[in-house]
Amino acid sequence: MKNYPLMKNNITNDDLSTIINFLKDDNVRLTQGEKVKAFEIAWSKWLGVKHSIFVNSGSSANLISISLLKHYFPEGGEIIVPPLTWSSDVFSIIRNGFTPVFADVSLKNLAINSSLLEEKITKNTKCIFLTHAQGYNGLTNKILEIVKDRNIWLIEDVCESHGAKFNDKKLGTFGHLSNFSFYYAHHLSTIEGGMICTNNDEYNDLLRAYRSHGLVREMQSEKTRNKWIENNEQLNPEFIFAVAGYNMRSTELNAVIGLNQLLRLDKNINLRNKNNNKFLSGLDGDIFYTDFDLNGQSNYAFNLIFVNKDKNKRDTLEKNMNSANIEFRRGSAGGGNQIRQPYVKKLIDNINPENYPICDHIHFYGYYIGNYPDLDEKSIDYILNVIHDF
Ligand SMILES: Cc1ncc(COP(=O)(O)O)c(C=O)c1O
Structure with missing residues (x-):
């Protein structure tokens, strides 16, 4: 390892001790379960959102988010994105059949320069996929005005900026959805991991389905689950695949680390x-x-x-x-x-x-x-x- 690496000691002995203690339980379950649920609730509380969905990486958060956008806009369209971002922000757009429209960044915050936005917006613009790069706030009043006035989606990529704020409010609470990465060098790490956050109940249910094969049984709202079951009488309620989803779940072990890391x-x-x-x-x-x-x-x-x-x-x-x-x-x-x-x-x-x-x-x-x-x-x-x- 270099003397001055990009990150040091992000998984501490204390994190490892919590894992060891967790594993001592006789009936330990390691696949997604109660610890994942607890981490999602704790993260929602820390961030200030209604729902958080824990996934296995920030890239998965990106991919599921744009898949959800595709669910609402099956015809596709344009998504404005900065060229200074992670590859998964761009390829999640391309893989879901949208067109990326690049808008250059500002040196002040390394995020999309809002003064360039108007000229990028067309009648086909469906979303601004904003990256808050390197811990700087990328939001401006102008961006918030544009998404409100034009009725387009805002998805915030906060993978590199946990805890950063705009107008004293945490980033990741402004958009329709927000994405976080918990990879090794990030402010909080679960070794690998990511989170999608939203205040919208319907998105929450669909995101949970996308995370887990598209399954209706993963949705949180009983009313929504029942609706799917009533509309699909010929299917076993345990096996209704509502959307073309993925398996992007994480594990209890990663959630145990996340819960411990949240404390510091x-x-x-x-x-x-x-x-x-x-x-x-x-x-x-x-x-x-x-x-x-x-x-x-x-x-x-x-x-x-x-x-x-x-x-x-x-x-x-x-x-x-x-x-x-x-x-x-x-x-x-x-x-x-x-x-x-x-x-x-x-x-x-x-x-x-x-x-x-x-x-x-x-x-x-x-x-x-x-x-x-x-x-x-x-x-x-x-x-x-x-x-x-x-
Ligand atoms: C801005 C941004 N978005 C997405 C990702 C992808 O996250 P992950 O490495 O957890 O897949 C990263 C990775 O660091 C990132 O910096």
């Missing part, structure tokens, strides 16, 4: 923010971009974005970080401009990545390096020294 999530968010504030105050603003909008941040990682396109400086930075054993990723969230990825180029003719200049700049001249609760001030000073050593 707020404390860890504060530590990461404190680290990021120190890091940013030590960055040379002539070399690296420092003017991020920190309102409501829940920092995920230190972002290093060169102000100028200087290839020599970039090569020196990479060489110095490698020698100092500092792990880094070029391209920030999702490795940079998704439009440069083969899977997009293959599916969308004549799309030019250079038409998204901010994202493209981050693709070539942007990095993130690890920020985690255990990182001490001395280490941040050392990292700052290395990255300024030109």
Whole structure:
């Protein structure tokens, strides 16, 4: 492992002890059950939503969310998405027969630049799939106005931004749906895992069906289940497959870790923010971009974005970080401009990545390096020294 990895100790000995204690129970059940239910309830309470559905990854949360959108818009349509995001945000759109319409991001928060939105919206726009990247808030009043006035869906990808806020309210509570990832480096980790959240009862039932083969028996509302049963007299009520679903369930073990991690999530968010504030105050603003909008941040990682396109400086930075054993990723969230990825180029003719200049700049001249609760001030000073050593 690098001396300064992207994440350290995210699954603690304490987490492992809770698993061991759980396993000591004679009648232990490991597949989705009471612990998953308890984690969903605790997460809903922490976030401030009515329903949470625990799945096996953030990508599964993305895929099920867009499948639900397809349920309501079987004819397809356009979904506005940033090119600076994770691949599953884009391929969940493509795999469900929608068309991704890319909108470039702002340097201030690494999320869709709201001033570009109006020109992207057409009569076929069904949804804005907003990524809150790297712990920054991506929401604006303008985005909320647009989705309300045009009656289009908002799905928030909060995978990298647990606990970040807009107007003092947690991200993931504004959209029709929101998605979280609990992969290793995230603010809360269940080793692998993800969550879909919503305040809508009907979406909740359908999402539960999508998670588990499409089965009606997974739905929470008895009234809804009964309706499906009455309308399908020829079927065994235990085996009514309402929608073309998946198996994206997680396990009791992952939920046990999630419940334990939730106890320290707020404390860890504060530590990461404190680290990021120190890091940013030590960055040379002539070399690296420092003017991020920190309102409501829940920092995920230190972002290093060169102000100028200087290839020599970039090569020196990479060489110095490698020698100092500092792990880094070029391209920030999702490795940079998704439009440069083969899977997009293959599916969308004549799309030019250079038409998204901010994202493209981050693709070539942007990095993130690890920020985690255990990182001490001395280490941040050392990292700052290395990255300024030109
Ligand atoms: C913005 C974003 N969306 C989705 C995902 C997918 O999450 P997972 O790795 O849990 O599948 C990630 C992964 O880190 C992400 O950063």
